[in-house]
Amino acid sequence: MTQPYTGTTIRPGEPGYDEARRVFNGLIDRSPERILRPRDTDEVAAAVESAVGEGRPVSVYGGGHGVTGSAVVDGGTCLDLRALDTVEVWPQERLLKVGGGARWGAVDAATQAHGLAVTGGRVSTTGVAGLALGSGSGWLERRCGLTCDNLVEARVVTADGRRVTASSEQNPDLFWALRGGGGNFGIVTEFIFRLHEIGPIVLGGMLLYPGTQAADVITTWRELVDGAPEELGSAVALITAPPADFVPEPARGHPAVGVVVCWTGDLERGRRLLAPLRALGPAADLVQPMPYTAVQQLLDQANPPGLHNYWSADFLTDLPDRAVETLVAEAQPAPSPFTQVILMHGGGAVARVGEEETAFGQRRTPFNLHFLGMWPPDHAEDARNIGHIRGLVAAMKPWAAGNAYLNFIGDEGLTRVEAAFGPAKFGRLRAIKEVWDPHNVFRHNQNIPPLRERGRVAETPTPVTLT
DSSP states (O other): OOOOOOSEEEOTTSTTHHHHTOOSOTTOOOOOSEEEEOSSHHHHHHHHHHHHHTTOOEEEESSOOOTTOTTOOTTSEEEEOTTOOOEEEETTTTEEEEETTOBHHHHHHHHHTTTEEOOOOSSTTSBHHHHHHTOOOOTTHHHHOOGGGGEEEEEEEOTTSOEEEEESSSSHHHHHHHTTSGGGSOEEEEEEEEOEEOOSEEEEEEEEEEGGGHHHHHHHHHHHHTTOOTTEEEEEEEEEOOSOTTSOGGGTTSEEEEEEEEEOSOHHHHHHHTHHHHTTOOSEEOOEEEEHHHHTTTTTTTSOTTSEEEEEEEEESOOOHHHHHHHHHHHSSOSSTTOEEEEEEOOTHHHHSOTTTSSOOOTTOSEEEEEEEEEOSOGGGHHHHHHHHHHHHHHHGGGBOSOOOGGGOOOOOHHHHHHHHOHHHHHHHHHHHHHHOTTOSSOSSSOOOOGGGTTOOOOOOOOOOOO
């Protein structure tokens, strides 16, 4: 039995409660019965035992950036890890030790001080834990692999309060499941990641074009990324041109298409690679040598906390001209100027990892399509914006692979979670869940139920209520 929990507890009505329960997605408004803020692994274990012993539903708050809002749970106990935000770099060993409550902005700053990096979130406020456990897509993935591919070791608190280490040598089944299986198997209080030499200066930024050029931009980008060097991380974004100084005034507020670039190789070679896109005549060319940390913050302003969010995603098996035409026609104009559709390319280091080496699979699909419905916090606009995303998702289904990157989707049910892994992997994950969390304590997530829940639908959050 762990010592009783003695850390900070925040209850409804107390100072700081409303701020502590707030998450990135403004559509989520949940009220935990109490919020526990442990300061170290031992206090996390004590908090878990306290919550489980009292029969309370449990959620885990790492960065609070997930669109499902699973960091907070109504009427239960929220285990808030944000005090576990230590970031320690071992430059000689090229290793990083980071706490389960840290965010990627702090990690990038600390690692880049040594010219090192690991694949991190494309928005700097993203939590390390949620991204890594969900596999971890980012600008560096084609060169360095996914975040989970660089995980060396994890310190885990289990559902019964034990502290265990997961690595290739210790508890290898748990280590396998943590790399893509999400927060289903325990609370990771400490990660150790492998680092890579990156930057500190890269070729980064965005090329911005009017929406009328969207099809030409996407097809040119499609040809450019086919067989592109692994140093290229990029994406096409269908957006609304913001009212920013770099945007020509006539274009502001109108459909636009952007190409975001993060090239980590020789700068001159990168410039030559981008020539076909520049030949299309962008309205704004912001691609230039810049710190990698600046690239990691490029999308921050377009992704502020507090907006209503409804997301979905699909891996694509192909991107023929017909798919491009459909995407452009359905995506623009969007009902909200904050809505984005992001198209990323795969391959490189991600595809070199064996399909069975980690819980995360679908490593050889060429494209990942992320639909982000985002609008000001007004419930009267919810149905219209959600309907737009659902219609867009449906229109692109003919080219969908059938699986998904779970960090990019909302609560789409157990069937979608199973499809993300495939039947064989999902069965293996359920068997591992049976060992480490047989009573499904950690279920407020993209849930993988233990084997004993045969015939039951896993309890998952339902973040969208239309009123």
